[in-house]
Every structure is written in C-alpha cells, then in structure tokens.
Amino acid sequence: MSEASGKPAGKWGDLPKRIVSALVLAAIGIVEVWLGGMWFHGFVAVIAGLMTWELTRMLGPDKPAMPVPMGVLACAALFVGSSFLPPQAILPVLLAPALVGATQLSKDRLIFGAYMAALMLACYGLIVLRDLRGIEWILWLVLVVIATDVAGYFVGRLVGGAKFWPKVSPKKTWSGTMGGWIAAACVGAAFGGWPLVVISVLTSFFSQMGDAAESAIKRHTGVKDSSNLIPGHGGFLDRFDAMMGAALFVLLVGTFVGLPAGR
Numbered sequence: 001m002s003e004a005s006g007k008p009a010g011k012w013g014d015l016p017k018r019i020v021s022a023l024v025l026a027a028i029g030i031v032e033v034w035l036g037g038m039w040f041h042g043f044v045a046v047i048a049g050l051m052t053w054e055l056t057r058m059l060g061p062d063k064p065a066m067p068v069p070m071g072v073l074a075c076a077a078l079f080v081g082s083s084f085l086p087p088q089a090i091l092p093v094l095l096a097p098a099l100v101g102a103t104q105l106s107k108d109r110l111i112f113g114a115y116m117a118a119l120m121l122a123c124y125g126l127i128v129l130r131d132l133r134g135i136e137w138i139l140w141l142v143l144v145v146i147a148t149d150v151a152g153y154f155v156g157r158l159v160g161g162a163k164f165w166p167k168v169s170p171k172k173t174w175s176g177t178m179g180g181w182i183a184a185a186c187v188g189a190a191f192g193g194w195p196l197v198v199i200s201v202l203t204s205f206f207s208q209m210g211d212a213a214e215s216a217i218k219r220h221t222g223v224k225d226s227s228n229l230i231p232g233h234g235g236f237l238d239r240f241d242a243m244m245g246a247a248l249f250v251l252l253v254g255t256f257v258g259l260p261a262g263r
Helices: 015-035 037-059 067-083 087-104 109-133 135-159 174-191 194-221 236-256
Strands: 163-165 169-173
Touching: 015 037, 015 135, 037 067, 037 087, 037 109, 037 194, 037 236, 067 087, 067 109, 087 109, 109 135, 109 194, 109 236, 135 169, 135 174, 135 194, 135 236, 163 174, 169 174, 169 194, 174 194, 194 236
Parallel strands: none
Antiparallel strands: 163 169
C-alpha cells in the first residue's frame, strides 16, 4: 500500500478489482449463455444499450439528454431485430441507431456512425453465434478473447519491450500482443483442428483491433474510461471492446466464408 494515497501501489495494483469484476461478469454471462434464446437476446441487447450510452456520452458531451434515449433505442433495435423480424428487415433496424445518433451529433458524426454500426453488428453476431452454433462456439469465442486479454496483460507487463501502437494504446506492447495470439492459438487447438487455430489467431487480432478502436475514441475525446460502471475495468465499452471486434470478425467470416467445424 502507498502510505500517501492508501491505495495499492505497483503495476499489479488494479489486479484484485479486475479479477472480482471479471468473475461477476463471467457468472452472469454463463447463466445467460446457458439459458439462450430470448434470455440471451435480452442480455446482449442490454449490454449494447449500455455501450451505446457510453459512446454517446463520449462523442456528444454537449448533448446531455441524448445518451439515455440512444441507449434505449439500441437495446430495443437489437432485441426486436434479433428476435422478431424477418431476415431482410434485420439489417436496417440494426443500423438505425447509428444513423439516428450520427444525425443528432454536432461533431464526430462519422466516427459515431461507423463505430455504432460495428457495435450493433457485433452484438448481433453474438446472438447469431449462440442461436445457430450453440454454447460451444460462444465458449470458444469468449475464451479466445479472454486468453488474448489475459496473456497480453501478463506477458506485456512481465516482458515489456517495444510498444505495439503507442499513439492509440501506449500501454500495449508487441510482446503482449503476440502472447495473446499464442494463447488464442492454444484455445483454437483445444476446440478443433488447424483451420480453427488460424481463425482463433485472426479473431484474437481483431479483438485487439476492437480494443484499439475504443482506445482511439477515448484519446480523441480526452477521457480515461468510457464510464465507471465496472470496478477495475471502467465501463462496458472498456470491458467488451475486444469482444466486439472479435464478434464482428466472426460474423463476417460466418456470413461470407463459413466457420470451420469444431471437434
């Protein structure tokens, strides 16, 4: 403990809060994934609404009345679109919050529209993966993202070295980045053959790009965290940014190429 501040000092000081928060989120997520169906649809929709609330607060600080209705709109659009609409009507509904929000902001409209569209599609990708592929594939995706994050955190702090993208994520190192790829490859090997190993490494990379994209927005807007809703992690965007990048990539691969078979 630091005598001056009374807070844990050193590079591991934030680890206990991160672990507790991660365990709570994991417990809730496991229950929702197990239940599936409307329960999972609703869970992902609420997360999407919270992330939209955070994004709108960051990019529209001069619009204090905007974040709550945007969050509600995103939540409703994702739940209704994924649960009740025919396939041909889903995409316009999913993209509606991006269009609405972009037209209401006074600046950074392109950033909001692009990120919001990617966020909605990524959340929809999680729902599609659970509905069509089942629990095992959601487990694979979650483990790839967690392995990438955990390996990157520990390898980066233990090994250090050159920075991966200092202008966007000054704490990320090449050692941590590659440690994440190796960890993701191990997850892929545990779930399937070489095709899934390759997909796992690519998914790991896109999870890192999801993290970098949110970091770029935070640096652009001058905020440290998207919110303070999750102790040790900041906000829901801070916690799920990597998952959004990974889920968007998996949705695109599944739609246009096809996912490899697991074991």
